Amino acid sequence: MQIRVYYEDTDVGGVVYHSNYLNFCERARSEAFFKRSKNPVLEDGHFVARKVNADFFKSAKLGDMLDIQTQLIEMKAASFTLKQTIFRDDEKIFELEILLVHINFYAKIQKMNKETKDMILSLFEE
Structure with a gap:
């Protein structure tokens, strides 16, 4: 997904x-869902960030066109x-x-059903 850097950024x-x-990166993840006509909020819950590890190598500047690439690294029962x-x-x-992590509407961690796992695989697996 491509994003242009605007003054507000x-x-x-x-x-x-x-x-x-x-x-x-959040925008790129959301776009993956929207491109396939999927809502990121599922019938049985949604996903929240649990852990983030970020590396900054160089700075982007006003007007730059950026390409965000996303790949699935690991899939578990209730997270990916x-x-x-x-x-x-x-x-x-x-990077x-x-x-x-997949949580239900009571904010409790919940295993993903097969349909949700298959959807995640179709969105992010190469």
């Missing part, structure tokens, strides 16, 4: 503010881990590993 010097890389990498042209500038 940057600090006064035109450099992307560090937390906005997380927003860009994604690796998301942001590139400017062919240069890696940011994120995020553990997403």
